[in-house]
Amino acid sequence: MTSHPPRIAIYPGSFDPLTSGHVDIIERGAKIFDSIIVAILANVEKTPLFTENERIAIIRDVFKGHENVQVETFSGLLVDYAQLKNASVLVRGLRAVSDFEYEFQMALMNRHLAPGIETVFMMPDEKYTYISSRLIKEVFTLGGEITGLVPPVVEEKLRAKQKAKKGSR
Numbered sequence: 001m002t003s004h005p006p007r008i009a010i011y012p013g014s015f016d017p018l019t020s021g022h023v024d025i026i027e028r029g030a031k032i033f034d035s036i037i038v039a040i041l042a043n044v045e046k047t048p049l050f051t052e053n054e055r056i057a058i059i060r061d062v063f064k065g066h067e068n069v070q071v072e073t074f075s076g077l078l079v080d081y082a083q084l085k086n087a088s089v090l091v092r093g094l095r096a097v098s099d100f101e102y103e104f105q106m107a108l109m110n111r112h113l114a115p116g117i118e119t120v121f122m123m124p125d126e127k128y129t130y131i132s133s134r135l136i137k138e139v140f141t142l143g144g145e146i147t148g149l150v151p152p153v154v155e156e157k158l159r160a161k162q163k164a165k166k167g168s169r
């Protein structure tokens with residue numbers, strides 16, 4: 001058997017909030033890499049629904065017991081963060097052709113910036129291909145059913161936020 005340094009992957013995103021599509025990709029990544037760091041991009045959106053700490057807590061809760069799944073936040077260039085973590089792989093999810101152009105551009109830019117880091121694309125189970133955090137928030141706000149599209153803890157937290165908002169009106 002040849003030994004190699006641990007293969008660490010970074011899965012970056014905003015995860016506002018975590019969806020079943022994200023969970024699917026993280027589980028697939030955790031199977032093929034020694035460890036996967038779910039990296040929440042800090043301060044991109046001025047008004048995220050969930051704070052960074054809430055997003056971290058949700059992902060940690062969903063992946064408790066999965067020792068090779070870690071959760072952190074980062075800011076600045078993704079490749080700088082990846083190098084800091086000794087990661088050699090960036091994981092991205094591909095839902096549809098519409099994701100491709102942007103992802104292709106980002107992957108090549110990241111390769112330009114850091115030739116030693118590879119981007120790996122993974123496809124979720126087809127039942128998750130239409131899910132995005134933005135659409136989940138929109139549908140939930142309008143009273144639509146989101147059970148199964150997000151982990152149960154996310155649905156709970158969304159309800160709690162809705163209640164708090166109603167209470168403060």
Ligand SMILES: Nc1ncnc2c1ncn2[C@@H]1O[C@H](COP(=O)(O)OP(=O)(O)OP(=O)(O)O)[C@@H](O)[C@H]1O
Pocket residue numbers: 012013014015016019020021022025091092093094095099123124128129130131132133134135
């Ligand atoms: N349902 C899904 N299946 C597979 N990959 C996904 C899914 N949703 C998001 N991803 C991937 O996860 C990564 C992080 O994405 P991001 O945080 O933007 O999630 P998002 O659901 O697209 O959120 P938003 O709607 O706010 O853009 C990206 O590589 C994205 O393509």
Ligand SMILES: [Mg+2]
Pocket residue numbers: 132
């Ligand atoms: Mg997105």
